[in-house]
Amino acid sequence: MTSFTLDDLARIIAERAAAPASESYTAKLVGGGPAKAAKKLGEEAVEAVIAAVQGDRENLTAEAADVLYHLLVVLQGADIPLSDVMAELERRTAQSGLAEKAARKT
Numbered sequence: 001m002t003s004f005t006l007d008d009l010a011r012i013i014a015e016r017a018a019a020p021a022s023e024s025y026t027a028k029l030v031g032g033g034p035a036k037a038a039k040k041l042g043e044e045a046v047e048a049v050i051a052a053v054q055g056d057r058e059n060l061t062a063e064a065a066d067v068l069y070h071l072l073v074v075l076q077g078a079d080i081p082l083s084d085v086m087a088e089l090e091r092r093t094a095q096s097g098l099a100e101k102a103a104r105k106t
């Protein structure tokens, strides 16, 4: 069990984004522009998919951490607060995913 949250990580990323790129991987990614950060997110997502398909729990745990970190970096670069994403997820709790999918088809 850990008390570390995505909010904590988003705060670290926001701080590090302002650091010199020579001192921070986060600053280097954000400074490289949205396409670079998004490409990295895509790569990490594919690695997580491969680990999931292989049933490799240890690797999937590590790759999931990479995906979450890189997603938060992409959000930071796009100036989208994590709280906006959480609000969208909260809004979706009003109905099941299956009900939402069915409503889209009609």
Ligand SMILES: N=c1c2ncn([C@@H]3O[C@H](COP(=O)(O)OP(=O)(O)OP(=O)(O)O)[C@@H](O)[C@H]3O)c2ncn1[C@@H]1O[C@H](COP(=O)(O)O)[C@@H](O)[C@H]1O
Binding pocket: 012, 013, 016, 023, 024, 025, 026, 027, 040, 065, 066, 069
């Ligand atoms: N959680 C992370 C985190 N997860 C993954 N990574 C980096 O993401 C990269 C993953 O890419 P790869 O495995 O493909 O490695 P790579 O080949 O070196 O990457 P590229 O050169 O291709 O970009 C590695 O360099 C990891 O170090 C992270 N870098 C930073 N953080 C967090 O951000 C904080 C601030 O880090 P800096 O911004 O570097 O100060 C850290 O203390 C952590 O809390």
